[in-house]
Amino acid sequence: MDSLAEAVVAGASPERLEQEPLPTHYTAAHTRVEDVDLFGGTQDRDVRKSLHVGAVPLPSLAPDEVLVAVMASSINFNTVWSATFQPVSTFDFLKRYARQGGHAARHDLPYHVLGSDAAGVIVRVGEGVRRWAVGDHVVASCTHVDDQEPATHSDGMLGAEQRIWGYETNFGGLAHYTVVRASQLLPKAPHLTWEEAASMPLCAGTSYRMLVGERGARxxxxxxxxxxxxxxxxxxxxxxxxxxxxxxxxxxxxxxxxxxxxxxxxxxxxxxxxxxxxxxxxxxxxxxxxxxxxxxxxxxxxxxxxxxxxxxxxxxxxxxxxxxxxxxxxxxxxxxxxxxxxxxxxxxxxxxxxxxxxxxSHSANLQEASECNRLASMGRLQPVLSAVHPLDDVAEATRQVQLNRHTGKVGVLCLAPEPGLGVTDAAHRARIGEDRINPMRQPAAVTA
Incomplete structure (x- = not known):
């Protein structure tokens, strides 16, 4: 673990985090372009063969982006799609995005860092970021939009350049660090652990839009x-x-x-x-x-x-x-x-x-994600985490989702050394009731 990551885990102050140097590389779950034809005509595209955990270079930040030290993430079905290279290879998405030039060109790499959920600590902010600062505890919405596209201002999901971060973009959340746009961030619910908070944004936000949002079933x-x-x-x-x-x-x-x-x-x-x-x-x-x-x-x-x-x-x-x-x-x-x-x-x-x-219906715009996150922060929407894996075991965690052997959400500890950390409002957690939080949890806290 690099010195910045160690400082994050130790709960260092924002001033200390700003002083620590950025690492040149970081640990991430990723696929590799050389594996695209790995499965050929095989019927069982076992994701354990195509998912890798190892060091990749740390990317630079665009002005509207932040670097988050990821304490925990979770597995979504889009990680299965990425790791099976079906229905299309996600490297095709990255090439298409990179054609925009500028900072988008960074995403076209021979590896793809996956993951569309994250909870963690901001360690750097781009020069154009106004509402977030180093040291903030955040969760990331998976909706990656172009705020200069007119349709985005009607509904973020309608923009032609809307993408799912960590699936249609690089530098996702199943890693020690992730790069996200500031417009993806929401405050982490202070009564939840890192892994509980990370299990909510994508799935809870998607369900919210489908059922409650103005463009859903109402x-x-x-x-x-x-x-x-x-x-x-x-x-x-x-x-x-x-x-x-x-x-x-x-x-x-x-x-x-x-x-x-x-x-x-x-x-x-x-x-x-x-x-x-x-x-x-x-x-x-x-x-x-x-x-x-x-x-x-x-x-x-x-x-x-x-x-x-x-x-x-x-x-x-x-x-x-x-x-x-x-x-x-x-x-x-x-x-x-x-x-x-x-x-x-x-x-x-x-x-x-x-x-x-x-x-x-697809994902959730930032307002819908914010309303959903508010319910989580109030304790009116509970995480449904059923198992937690270390980052090194991400391939096996994804395999469980691929085979539908899981229930609820499968969490992944990234920088968090153990489950149960990250609660900054224990009193609120006690008021909600430990027995109400995570109603689908299994007896074993971490699956090795």
Whole structure:
């Protein structure tokens, strides 16, 4: 560990952090361009073969950027995409971005530092940064926007140059240091540990935009919300947001053990996929889709007497046709991803004749991320961290997400030497209640 990192871990003052020299290299989880064709035609693209942890050069800062010493990060599915080089190699994103020239050219490198979540301490600020200072404890939103693009000022997610940091940009958060734009930063919730705080921005913000944001489904009190993959990172935050907003969450899971976790999270109705004859990740045929929709609809009506107002679907190919069928007349299907495949098939009669809507949603703009972070800081939205790995074990952590063997979020300690550090408001944590924080945590704190 370099002297600046040691000072951060020791809790040094901002003045001391400014005096410490920047390292020339830092430790980071990354992919390498030479591995792009590593998997060939193999069916199992095991990310443990393509993810590397080692030293890379420290980049310079643009005027609107900050350098953050990363205490903790977390695994998102986009790290799986990067490490499998599918659906496209992320090195293509970096080359395209670099064509802008200037500071963007730094991103086109033979390695790609991954990670779209981070919690840490600012150690340097660019000369154009106004609202942040060395020593601030922050979390990073993954939304990387161009503030000189007109559409950005309507909605950060609408700008053509909007990117996901650590996936479509280099220098991500699964590292000892990360480079982010100042417009990505939010204050870290002081009652949370580093790893708890790092587990929230991407998934919680994405769920917030889908359900609560002005451009999402606009859930209201009493709405029944069907949530696929309800014990995953997105789903577990969705359950909480629905409950907070006076809605009724209906969670769909793939096992009884996950069903028990979901009940612990407070989900009103829990449905095991096996109970409606839905197994595997393949796309069902048209007749099977309708039959599954009927079974699922009956199960929901048996518990609540009504069809869902909203379906929260990031699963994609395996569920989308059922989602369109089962949502009520005039209802909304909101989607942000397709972990089982991008080609969605559904019977359009059930969409147009029943006046249903499909809304595409992606990440969150800074205002939405800020509102979501406020809920976390108030203790009204809890982290859903279930396991924590050291940075050296990032490949195995990502493999667990790749195989869907995880629940909630999988955290990664970067500079933090152990879990449980970073709490600066223990009194607020005590008021919330230790038993309420991290309702999906497992007994073992760190997975070696």
């Amino acid at each position: 859930m209201k009190q009493g709405d029944i919300v069907l949530i696929w993959g309800a014990t995953g990172g997105l789903g577990a935050y969705a359950v909480q947001l629905v409950k907070n907003g006076g809605g009724i969450p209906v969670g769909v899971v793939s096992s009884e053990s996950k069903a028990e976790l979901l009940r612990r999270l407070g989900c009103d109705v829990v449905i095991n996929r096996a109970d409606i004859g839905m197994g595997g990740d393949g796309a069902p045929g048209p007749e099977q889709t309708i039959e599954l929709g009927k079974r699922l609809g009956r199960a929901i009506r048996r518990e609540l007497g009504e069809d869902p107002h909203i379906v929260f679907d990031f699963i994609g190919q395996a569920t989308f046709g059922t989602s369109v069928f089962v949502v009520r007349r005039g209802g909304t299907v909101v989607t942000c991803g397709s972990s089982t495949g991008y080609q969605h098939s559904y019977d359009n009669r059930y969409l147009w004749m029943n006046l249903k809507r499909i809304i595409g």
